[in-house]
Amino acid sequence: MSGAGTETPVGCEAAPGGSGGKKRDSLGTASSAHLIIKDLGEIQSRLLDHRPVIQGETRYFVKEFEEKRGLREMRVLENLKNMIRETNEHTVPECRDAMESSLKDVLQRLQAANDSVRRLQEKEQERRKMYNDHLVASEKQHQLQWEELMREEPHRRAAVDEEHRRAVERLREQYAEMEKDLSKFATF
Structure with missing residues (x-):
């Protein structure tokens, strides 16, 4: 042996x-x-x-596992490669074409929206300018009316004071007459 x-x-x-x-x-x-x-x-x-037997079995298991795993990984890598090729050859160009056509449409709509907004802004500026001009003119008119009122105020005050003085005078005369009339009745 x-x-x-x-x-x-x-x-x-x-x-x-x-x-x-x-x-x-x-x-x-x-x-x-x-x-x-x-x-x-x-x-x-x-x-x-049992070490030699176990080592041999371990080597065999690892070899089989790596072969199966390697084949599975090769299949996965092959599938990924096919998917990437299909994406590059078909999907990306289709997406690019769709994007370009959509972007042209979007750009046209965006340009139209920009033009509309610009026109609206111009109209708003014109309206504000007209409003401000009207406000300034109205303010000037009110200022002129105020100045005229302040010039006429002493004359009106004098007229009101004169009218008040006359009314007070009339009331005095009226009360004086009423007192005379009452004094006649007070003798009863």
Whole structure:
């Protein structure tokens, strides 16, 4: 079982009639014990030491796993490559064409909206200018009316004061007459 020299099967003796049989017998005990121990070590390592088997199985599992995984990843990468090619060849140009046609329409609408807004702003500015001009003219007219009122105010005040003085005078005369009339009745 070991690969060193001639092997004698365990539990078997050397073949009789061979040359040097005596020499073997005298050395055979030591040599056979050595061979038996060696064979026992090999048997023990094969029965109890599972590291080589486990390492072999582990290598086999890893190899199989990597092959399957590699094939799966290759399929995924191939699918991605096909999808990217299809996107580049078909989808992107279609999107670009749709975008360009839509953008032209959007730009035209935007230009029209800008023109409308500009016209509205111009109208609003004109309306504000007219309103401000009207407001300024109205303010000037009110100022002139106020100045005229302030010029006429002393004359009107004098007229009202004169009218009030006359009314007070009339009331005095009327009360004086009423007192005279009452004094006539007071003699009763």
